[in-house]
Amino acid sequence: MARTRIPTPHGTVFLHLYHNTLDNKEHLAIVIDPAQYSTNNQSIAPPIRSRSLDAIWSNDETQEDRILRGAYVGRLTPETRIPSRPIDQSRPPTDVPPPLVRIHSECFTGETIGSLRCDCGEQLDEAIRLISQPIQLSTSSSATIPGRGAVIYLRQEGRGIGLLSKIQAYNLQDVGHDTVTANILLGHKADERGYDIAAAILRDLGLGSEQGESIRLLTNNPDKVMALEQEGLTVLERLRWYRDHGSANPSQLCPQVHLRVARQASA
Numbered sequence: 001m002a003r004t005r006i007p008t009p010h011g012t013v014f015l016h017l018y019h020n021t022l023d024n025k026e027h028l029a030i031v032i033d034p035a036q037y038s039t040n041n042q043s044i045a046p047p048i049r050s051r052s053l054d055a056i057w058s059n060d061e062t063q064e065d066r067i068l069r070g071a072y073v074g075r076l077t078p079e080t081r082i083p084s085r086p087i088d089q090s091r092p093p094t095d096v097p098p099p100l101v102r103i104h105s106e107c108f109t110g111e112t113i114g115s116l117r118c119d120c121g122e123q124l125d126e127a128i129r130l131i132s133q134p135i136q137l138s139t140s141s142s143a144t145i146p147g148r149g150a151v152i153y154l155r156q157e158g159r160g161i162g163l164l165s166k167i168q169a170y171n172l173q174d175v176g177h178d179t180v181t182a183n184i185l186l187g188h189k190a191d192e193r194g195y196d197i198a199a200a201i202l203r204d205l206g207l208g209s210e211q212g213e214s215i216r217l218l219t220n221n222p223d224k225v226m227a228l229e230q231e232g233l234t235v236l237e238r239l240r241w242y243r244d245h246g247s248a249n250p251s252q253l254c255p256q257v258h259l260r261v262a263r264q265a266s267a
């Protein structure tokens, strides 16, 4: 695996690329924890870091090897390069809310070419924006810490049926079938997504696992919570956050979307 810093409109994030033994796809974790990047290093919450990244991979691994794959702490600059050490995870103080997590499945059409058949591109952006929002600590009405959490980006296009079948399904939708029937006519299940890889990535990041912190999950989809709990992860709270797919009715929008719509209307 490897990790690097990516500047985004919502701030600095750390992109983690994972290899796995279940499929030959490169799944990703977008870790939002800008405190790790700050120079004053006074974060009261534990850093969200990958155990496998910070592990020592071999006896002959050099500091340069570690830096190259992203196993460093703080900022990487021409003058500063501090390799990380294997993690000793500490539990956060009790007034720090659990990290916010979004499990997002790949959607080339919505994210890359801006398809309006779905709102996946907007959802991805909104997830990073929401997780990046400063967090108010419960013990003090004025103290805040930088937003922290992660988007787990799974390479399961078209609810797991793949891009080719998704394109064919769109044609079936254009001739009058709904999304579920279109998938079934193509020999697929209505939804072929799985969340075991997401659970493994979350465990690696110390999110939701016994050794780490519990999480708050951004989703309208209770299957995602069930799947993570079956994998032994702890989801403290499910936050409904967006409109359900296919719902164009503004009365069904959640508060964040109402806010965004209001902002757009006044722009």
Ligand SMILES: Nc1nc2c(ncn2[C@@H]2O[C@H](COP(=O)(O)OP(=O)(O)OP(=O)(O)O)[C@@H](O)[C@H]2O)c(=O)[nH]1
Pocket: 103, 104, 105, 106, 107, 108, 117, 118, 120, 123, 156, 157, 158, 159, 160, 161, 166, 169, 179, 183, 218, 219, 220, 221, 224, 242, 245
């Ligand atoms: N087959 C098919 N897949 C679609 C269609 N529209 C969106 N998708 C896929 O649906 C997936 C979106 O899933 P998620 O981001 O996990 O979100 P969700 O299942 O809607 O649940 P939430 O967590 O509540 O947002 C992506 O893989 C998209 O490619 C469609 O019309 N047909």
